[in-house]
Amino acid sequence: MRLLHTSDWHIGRTFHTHSTLEHLGAVLGALVTAVREQSIDVVLVAGDVFDSAAPSTAAIELFQSALQGVRHAGAQVVLTSGNHDSVTRLGLHAEWLGAAGIHLRTRWQRLDEPVVLGDDDGEVLVYGVPYLEPSLLKHEHPDRRLASHEDALRFAMDRVRADAAARGGRSVVLAHCFAAGVPAGDVERDISRGGLDLVPASVFDGVDYVALGHIHGRAVLSDTVRYSGALLHYSFGEAGKPRGGWVIDLGADGVRSVDWLELPVPRALRVLEGPLERLLGDPALDAAADCWVKAVVTDRVRPTDGMRLLQRRFPHCVAFEWRPEQVDDGGTATYAERVRGRTDTEIVADFLALMRGGEGPSEFEQRLVTDLLAAGEGAA
Known part of the structure; x- marks a missing residue:
């Protein structure tokens, strides 16, 4: 049998x-x-x-x-x-x-x-x-x-x-x-x-x-x-x-x-990892266009609208993960020690750098933070 x-x-x-x-x-x-x-x-x-x-x-x-x-x-x-x-x-x-x-x-x-x-x-x-x-x-x-x-x-x-x-x-x-x-x-x-x-x-x-x-x-x-x-x-x-x-x-x-x-696999699974620019432009990844794709993006700064950009190249991209290659763990100092003697603008800049693996605010973000802090002080 x-x-x-x-x-x-x-x-x-x-x-x-x-x-x-x-x-x-x-x-x-x-x-x-x-x-x-x-x-x-x-x-x-x-x-x-x-x-x-x-x-x-x-x-x-x-x-x-x-x-x-x-x-x-x-x-x-x-x-x-x-x-x-x-x-x-x-x-x-x-x-x-x-x-x-x-x-x-x-x-x-x-x-x-x-x-x-x-x-x-x-x-x-x-x-x-x-x-x-x-x-x-x-x-x-x-x-x-x-x-x-x-x-x-x-x-x-x-x-x-x-x-x-x-x-x-x-x-x-x-x-x-x-x-x-x-x-x-x-x-x-x-x-x-x-x-x-x-x-x-x-x-x-x-x-x-x-x-x-x-x-x-x-x-x-x-x-x-x-x-x-x-x-x-x-x-x-x-x-x-x-x-x-x-x-x-x-x-x-x-x-x-x-x-x-x-038995056949109607649509294979691929996990693609790397900077967004490489995932979008590397010809070696062309074969993944018909796969279910999970993208692990390693840019230091989380890309804006990354999923939409990936789905243009990989129509079946269904999962997105931001995993920066370099992450600043902030050292061993306490929060109080890190902010002592620093201005509000500097504290915000340090926070952004910590969250982005070392990448601080852009010029536009710096101006925006300064304006918002000034507006807050005026309202107070």
């Missing part, structure tokens, strides 16, 4: 206020083509299918189109819910959709009820473990310690392993969590590192393959415990990281091979 492990589609998410639906549609179209060409039997989606608990009509339509494409390409689908999804909305009509080869696992009460699939080597049990809130489980199981996500996942995996042992066959688990061993830069925006959200990868021992979601960069925690990452880049911290999914071939004794399936 051949599986394709994906996660974190985040249908409906924006990128710096820009819709990503068109780009995600292109990626999902490429995914459907890969399903057909590589004879994928099952597509796994390990949570955060949508970016919102109340997705728009356009987001739902893209979701339906993607599922229809995968089914027409010959694969079944198994999905579980993430922390961005509505358990109720995503799980709506789960029973009917299961009969059509689209299997939704969003309720924690059913996490030990597998989707039972089969090939020439026997049954494959696919378990969907949704994003688990320990507080929700406590009310149903007051006799068990459920204070953290690790507690909740251990509870879930105990039930999964018990069911798998009773049924026999190979087992695959989809889970949406933050497992230990993921690089800091790959952590999704609303995860707290450490503390109650951290789950040791050993929690998933005893399963043939674990398809994890929640982290936006691909990661290999072990040969059989992996994150596939998101289908699109959703922050500049993800720039340059591949997008795609893992293709898992299951043999009679478990995982036979795992290979990376590269």
Whole structure:
């Protein structure tokens, strides 16, 4: 049996206020083509299918189109819910959709009820473990310690392993969590590192393959415990990281091979850094004209109208940061020591120099400050 492990589609998410639906549609179209060409039997989606608990009509339509494409390409689908999804909305009509080869696992009460699939080597049990809130489980199981996500996942995996042992066959688990061993830069925006959200990868021992979601960069925690990452880049911290999914071939004794399936990046991310004049005029940056661009401007003085100027050259420049190369830290003297014996005009000039990395007021600014101080003294 051949599986394709994906996660974190985040249908409906924006990128710096820009819709990503068109780009995600292109990626999902490429995914459907890969399903057909590589004879994928099952597509796994390990949570955060949508970016919102109340997705728009356009987001739902893209979701339906993607599922229809995968089914027409010959694969079944198994999905579980993430922390961005509505358990109720995503799980709506789960029973009917299961009969059509689209299997939704969003309720924690059913996490030990597998989707039972089969090939020439026997049954494959696919378990969907949704994003688990320990507080929700406590009310149903007051006799068990459920204070953290690790507690909740251990509870879930105990039930999964018990069911798998009773049924026999190979087992695959989809889970949406933050497992230990993921690089800091790959952590999704609303995860707290450490503390109650951290789950040791050993929690998933005893399963043939674990398809994890929640982290936006691909990661290999072990040969059989992996994150596939998101289908699109959703922050500049993800720039340059591949997008795609893992293709898992299951043999009679478990995982036979795992290979990376590269999916297209409709618009690449570029972080450009340097003085504004160079960013606007350097021919070497021409290739960034069609990219999402974050500009880090290093001029000593913050440029006037810098974003507008950058967008003339880079139409998809969506983020601007002023980070001067030289910054005057003001030394160790206190404010009272720095201003003692100085005129108001000199104090303003020193303040501007401090804020601008050493660049004091221009002649126009100097005249303006002098006039304003004189007007203030006259009013007093």
